Amino acid sequence: MAQIFDRVALIGLGLIASSMAHASRAHGLAGEIVGTARSAETRETARELGFCDRVVDTAAEAVKGADLVVLCVPVGVMGAIAREIAPHLKPGAVLSDVGSTKRAVIEAVGPHVPEGVHFIPAHPMAGTEQSGPRSGFAELFENRWLLMTPGDADKGALAKYRAYWEGMGANIEEMEPDHHDLVCAVTSHVPHLIAYTMVGVADDLRRVTDNEVVKFSAAGFRDFTRIAASDPTMWRDVFLTNKDATLEILGRFTEELYALQRAIRQGDGDHLHEYFTRTRAIRRGIIEAGQDTDAPNFGRGR
């Protein structure tokens, strides 16, 4: 693959940024990769692992001369970082982010973007429950979706940035920020909140000891704990910055849950059976769309 950007600056060096660095290098997409993180420990780890060409101490320093700057930090701090780096951005550079919500990022970062810098918000729908600079790997984005909310961004800059993500293996879809936030509330944010809640309930339950919950976590709860093991700061910011869509979907969820609860209380087996039958079809669609494996139990133990 041909080189697309001469210098890429990654601000924040967690799972996504370290995977971007690995992937950029694997596919020869960047002349130089410069990284930085707020924590000295993270910077030290990144230097050790060597996935960046240079690791520098400040965001301002990192973005100097960079053709692409990507904010890979929790959504809640993106505004402050944008303000900090704004005076140092190279004219003509692409500025992007990898935040899980887009309306809030646009509101926080947008006002700081200097004239001549191309702001193209993006959201790679990829990740694992692990976090930090050691968790990245080059294949993370392969055949995963990158959602972009480019608005009226410059066509040339957009084409370049699209080529960069395509080079890392992603499929790209453009949409409006509010629509993005609703889609993600359904497919990701509310499922995560629910998983966190269920794990919290188990943890609270004194009559069933922690030990038993852990011991007997067959399929079901076990999968919830995986989801609920994701980075707490990232998820806090997701919910604080996608409040409206999250609360709307939560309202629908609660409504449906109450209907099922009433069916259980009233012994309405037909209602339950019909509901459970309907949900099978969606699973089938996901497998057919290539978004998951159809191996039983995700291929665990077989």
Next chain:
Amino acid sequence: MAQIFDRVALIGLGLIASSMAHASRAHGLAGEIVGTARSAETRETARELGFCDRVVDTAAEAVKGADLVVLCVPVGVMGAIAREIAPHLKPGAVLSDVGSTKRAVIEAVGPHVPEGVHFIPAHPMAGTEQSGPRSGFAELFENRWLLMTPGDADKGALAKYRAYWEGMGANIEEMEPDHHDLVCAVTSHVPHLIAYTMVGVADDLRRVTDNEVVKFSAAGFRDFTRIAASDPTMWRDVFLTNKDATLEILGRFTEELYALQRAIRQGDGDHLHEYFTRTRAIRRGIIEAGQDTDAPNFGRGR
């Protein structure tokens, strides 16, 4: 491994029974395996696959002369089958089941158990989202828990039945039926109900098309759909027969979810962060207990 039962009868030939047949044969635990199922199609498939030595047309015929009879049917029909087979059970035989709830099975089956037959209810905490005679495999129970609620069952019969499951690789824990039902409500039943609900919400949401939900089902929703793809009849019966524990845990779940919902509405980031941090520890425990892999994303795609 030495043969433990001369003749084992499996009533119902789905995922669990077919896995028991494969495992019994792999470890030489049964002299003869006789199977039956209500559906002629299932019996035909089982004959084709050949995991039983004989497939017969009725439960009454299957249990004749069997030293171990295991009910592998949805909990809702166990009472009727117990009544049907009772006159044909061999004196001294062990009668068991693999139902996901235990209080209801004991109430439905118990009254039909003839004098001299040893009733030992059991629940293998193993499974995949797949069902039917083609889905079984010999390793399903390896290093998984079998929960038993033997009450005051005959010691000799209990020892034999334990040896049978240990032969298939299971770890065994004995407990009281009500405690079993509560533990399973937390670790399995309510998580499944919630997954079903979330998938139903997504299906209902017209503004986010089915296509988008399927397309962008990143980690989170994707895992929910897997859980929600399980057998509808089995799960209907689980909820109808574990009503009290399910409703209790659902009540706690709703309470916690409302607290998180309020924190989101009020922008209380500390509450969210603290909650999400606490849930990480349980995940760690499950990996340490060997109940799941710590490979990111269950080892998908890496």
